[in-house]
Amino acid sequence: MPRPCKCRHIEGEPGAIYFKPRAVPLCELVEIELSLDEFEALRLADLEGLYQEDAARRMKISRQTFANIVHEARRKVADALVNGRALKISGSAPANK
Numbered sequence: 001m002p003r004p005c006k007c008r009h010i011e012g013e014p015g016a017i018y019f020k021p022r023a024v025p026l027c028e029l030v031e032i033e034l035s036l037d038e039f040e041a042l043r044l045a046d047l048e049g050l051y052q053e054d055a056a057r058r059m060k061i062s063r064q065t066f067a068n069i070v071h072e073a074r075r076k077v078a079d080a081l082v083n084g085r086a087l088k089i090s091g092s093a094p095a096n097k
Helices: 036-047 052-059 063-083
Strands: 031-035 086-090
Touching: 031 036, 031 063, 036 052, 036 063, 036 086, 052 063, 063 086
Parallel strands: 031 086
Antiparallel strands: none
């Protein structure tokens, strides 16, 4: 039986939830879903430039879990950019910000 998912600290919701190639209707695009924890991991690692250990501490998860999350998030963003797909950020911020 897998371990229960640990609550992750997310500092807020993104300003936009969809990103897509210009001049292509959304209904014609393959959609890739980026979870809020993946979005937060990208923000901490790539925008704020935090080391994985510091970013993991801010999200209240282990460093290995953070590494797995940020790796998957980067793969999804790269797929969307390289293959011209829509990127949807899904989920909502927890009540206890």
